[in-house]
Amino acid sequence: MAVSLKDILAGDVRAAARLMRDLDDEIPAAHRILKGLYKHTGRAYILGITGAPGVGKSTLVDGLVELLRRQGKTVGIVAVDPTSPFTGGAILGDRIRMQKHALDEDVFIRSLATRGHLGGLSKSTIDIVNVMDAMGKDVVIIETVGVGQDEVEIVKVAHTNVVVVVPGLGDDIQAIKAGILEIADIFVVNKSDREGADKTRRELETMVSMNEYGEGDWVPPVLPAVAQNSTGLPELLEAIDRHRLFVYKEENLGRYRAGKARVELLEILKKKLLEKAIDDLDRHNLLDPLLDGIARKLTDPYSVVEKVVDHSFAFHLMEGEKARSGKGRKK
Ligand SMILES: Nc1nc2c(ncn2[C@@H]2O[C@H](COP(=O)(O)OP(=O)(O)OP(=O)(O)O)[C@@H](O)[C@H]2O)c(=O)[nH]1
Ligand SMILES: [Mg+2]
Numbered sequence: 001m002a003v004s005l006k007d008i009l010a011g012d013v014r015a016a017a018r019l020m021r022d023l024d025d026e027i028p029a030a031h032r033i034l035k036g037l038y039k040h041t042g043r044a045y046i047l048g049i050t051g052a053p054g055v056g057k058s059t060l061v062d063g064l065v066e067l068l069r070r071q072g073k074t075v076g077i078v079a080v081d082p083t084s085p086f087t088g089g090a091i092l093g094d095r096i097r098m099q100k101h102a103l104d105e106d107v108f109i110r111s112l113a114t115r116g117h118l119g120g121l122s123k124s125t126i127d128i129v130n131v132m133d134a135m136g137k138d139v140v141i142i143e144t145v146g147v148g149q150d151e152v153e154i155v156k157v158a159h160t161n162v163v164v165v166v167p168g169l170g171d172d173i174q175a176i177k178a179g180i181l182e183i184a185d186i187f188v189v190n191k192s193d194r195e196g197a198d199k200t201r202r203e204l205e206t207m208v209s210m211n212e213y214g215e216g217d218w219v220p221p222v223l224p225a226v227a228q229n230s231t232g233l234p235e236l237l238e239a240i241d242r243h244r245l246f247v248y249k250e251e252n253l254g255r256y257r258a259g260k261a262r263v264e265l266l267e268i269l270k271k272k273l274l275e276k277a278i279d280d281l282d283r284h285n286l287l288d289p290l291l292d293g294i295a296r297k298l299t300d301p302y303s304v305v306e307k308v309v310d311h312s313f314a315f316h317l318m319e320g321e322k323a324r325s326g327k328g329r330k331k
Pocket of ligand 2: 059
């Protein structure tokens with residue numbers, strides 16, 4: 001039986017799981033449900049947890065979920081796993097670590113593998129966050145490694161972004177500066193049971209203080225934590241709550257909503273345009289000849305893409321192909 005919008009809005013876990021599978025399989029009916037549920041989104045608090053592989057994001061999420069559940073909050077978790085050769089067991093690991101919540105109907109966990117999501121990882125994440133939001137989850141947590149530009153963009157749908165680091169960053173601080181600093185609302189130095197935690201904390205604080213803040217701006221706090229035994233997690237939750245009040249201020253809420261709308265539009269557009277282009281080329285049997293042409297240096301990918309993004313690309317390319325192959329039949 002098809003999934004109904006009503007079931008999703010009622011928070012039906014099985015219906016939601018089914019919808020997410022159907023979305024993966026690109027079933028048109030599932031896509032229609034997404035359209036219908038969008039106007040019911042906007043109630044969930046969206047929390048991004050970003051950090052390099054192995055810094056303890058899942059452990060931290062697990063601890064936060066425990067605290068949130070005690071407050072009676074329902075939670076959705078989207079774990080965007082790197083699935084790199086280095087962390088190949090990550091998804092399984094997440095499952096095991098979060099197992100204590102596995103039987104809790106009010107904690108909905110969905111893992112997304114980076115692999116096999118050509119250009120669509122962000123869109124899939126957005127889809128799932130929106131489904132969980134429409135289901136009525138109070139908090140939706142996005143766990144991501146945030147190394148690629150894709151992931152850095154996606155976290156802009158979150159109200160609050162927590163960037164997790166571990167002691168002994170050294171040069172990594174430079175790397176953080178580049179992309180992640182802009183998105184960090186709160187820094188957590190996890191594994192603070194390890195040596196060098198204070199130093200890392202000071203380095204981050206210095207980095208933060210080098211930014212210019214106006215009156216009323218949010219200044220990201222740097223908090224220590226030992227996720228493994230939940231040390232520092234209540235304080236983290238308090239900081240998240242303070243940031244929530246900041247984001248929900250009238251003068252800030254509009255900016256957040258516009259930013260989220262922008263990311264949603266652009267990410268969905270990216271995926272759809274790519275699909276459409278590939279589809280059209282394929283349908284006109286142009287993909288293989290074009291790839292062949294590029295491979296043999298008869299043309300270059302830049303010129304091909306220029307033609308493809310041209311609205312009438314299919315027509316132009318077809319005509320060109322026909323002329324070249326001397327099969328210029330009239331229609
Ligand atoms: N010493 C110490 N180890 C920790 C702490 N928090 C997590 N760990 C350990 O760090 C390892 C990685 O933790 P995860 O929670 O899987 O890290 P992650 O960032 O989710 O990893 P990926 O999802 O693979 O990127 C595990 O062995 C944890 O037990 C901590 O506060 N201190
Ligand atoms: Mg993890």
